[in-house]
Amino acid sequence: MSGEPTSGVPDECRQALERALVDPPEGDLERESALIEASESLRAALDRDPMNLSLWLLLGEIELLRDDHEGAERAYRRAMDLDPVDTLGHSGLAHTYASMGRAEEAEELLDEALGIDASATLYAQLGTLHLEQGDLESAEKDLRAGLDLDPDDEQILFLLARFFARDDEEATQLLERAVEVDPGHVFAWLELGTLRAVLGNDEGARSCFQRVVALEPESSDGYRELARIALADDAEEATTLARRAIELDGDDVGAWTVLGRALTLAGKRAEAERTLLSGCAIRPLDVDGARAHVALAEFYRESGRLEDALGALQAVEGFAHMEPGVAALLGRLYSELGRSADARAWLQVALEHDIDDIESRDLLRELRGD
Numbered sequence: 001m002s003g004e005p006t007s008g009v010p011d012e013c014r015q016a017l018e019r020a021l022v023d024p025p026e027g028d029l030e031r032e033s034a035l036i037e038a039s040e041s042l043r044a045a046l047d048r049d050p051m052n053l054s055l056w057l058l059l060g061e062i063e064l065l066r067d068d069h070e071g072a073e074r075a076y077r078r079a080m081d082l083d084p085v086d087t088l089g090h091s092g093l094a095h096t097y098a099s100m101g102r103a104e105e106a107e108e109l110l111d112e113a114l115g116i117d118a119s120a121t122l123y124a125q126l127g128t129l130h131l132e133q134g135d136l137e138s139a140e141k142d143l144r145a146g147l148d149l150d151p152d153d154e155q156i157l158f159l160l161a162r163f164f165a166r167d168d169e170e171a172t173q174l175l176e177r178a179v180e181v182d183p184g185h186v187f188a189w190l191e192l193g194t195l196r197a198v199l200g201n202d203e204g205a206r207s208c209f210q211r212v213v214a215l216e217p218e219s220s221d222g223y224r225e226l227a228r229i230a231l232a233d234d235a236e237e238a239t240t241l242a243r244r245a246i247e248l249d250g251d252d253v254g255a256w257t258v259l260g261r262a263l264t265l266a267g268k269r270a271e272a273e274r275t276l277l278s279g280c281a282i283r284p285l286d287v288d289g290a291r292a293h294v295a296l297a298e299f300y301r302e303s304g305r306l307e308d309a310l311g312a313l314q315a316v317e318g319f320a321h322m323e324p325g326v327a328a329l330l331g332r333l334y335s336e337l338g339r340s341a342d343a344r345a346w347l348q349v350a351l352e353h354d355i356d357d358i359e360s361r362d363l364l365r366e367l368r369g370d
Contacts, residue, residue, distance in 0.1 A: 120150035
């Protein structure tokens with residue numbers, strides 16, 4: 001049901017919690033109604049049994065899901081008063097404070113909990129908090145300490161692979177272990193598939209993304225990544241898969257980008273341009289949006305529309321430090337437009353972020369006369 005204990009929970013509460021947590025309704029209003037029902041059921045039970053630790057912990061979880069931070073804080077504080085050495089209260093209150101932007105207080109609670117009963121779960125929570133704060137050194141230390149306590153903690157395996165793996169081999173091993181421990185870990189399957197695709201193992205990547213689709217058929221992620229792989233040899237299949245991703249999530253910028261590329265390969269250039277423009281129009285603009293602009297610029301460049309290509313990239317040049325393709329293509333475009341100084345500047349930026357970009361390195365040498 002949840003991470004909270006359910007011993008001593010009345011049947012009527014169990015039914016309400018089942019509707020709110022295990023099989024929640026799809027609509028926002030329906031989900032909120034289920035959470036309110038669970039909250040009211042728990043409060044009624046607590047009126048009869050105010051010393052029930054499990055009920056207070058569950059109430060804190062429900063109130064946090066409702067974004068009632070004050071209610072969650074009161075519930076978790078009451079749980080901690082009832083049992084100061086039960087670290088679930090510390091963990092829940094730390095989640096609450098983190099949601100409120102009170103990271104220092106959340107960290108203090110987790111440190112206190114680790115002093116009471118160190119566990120992989122608490123280290124994973126503290127590592128995640130440090131990640132969100134940008135404290136990567138502390139985050140890695142926390143996660144590796146947690147892994148020492150539990151080598152099979154799937155969330156720690158996933159986070160270490162995604163952020164701290166020393167190389168592709170270690171990342172692969174960590175992710176393969178994560179999905180072995182928890183075959184339902186969608187994000188680990190998605191990350192493993194992405195890594196395999198980067199390493200050129202398309203079949204291995206495809207099997208991962210097929211698992212994502214099987215686990216979350218209403219999510220666009222698996223379909224989008226399957227479409228990306230299909231681009232290499234089957235534009236029609238890529239088109240079908242990308243359209244399905246967009247049906248599921250019309251704001252999936254990556255799916256619009258893949259669809260635009262697939263339509264281009266199929267020779268449907270007018271539709272491809274409209275599709276790429278649709279992807280570029282999605283806001284807020286992020287790294288995926290920058291990649292959509294790169295795809296649009298490549299489309300224009302192939303059509304000989306260099307100024308249009310340049311305009312598409314200039315709209316996202318602020319993302320060049322996160323998406324090297326922006327700087328690399330800007331460098332090539334400026335070179336083709338005869339603006340050598342601008343070309344050299346952007347090619348240098350591209351190489352600062354991707355030292356293996358041979359094409360940019362060769363062009364920069366040519367422009368410098370090396």
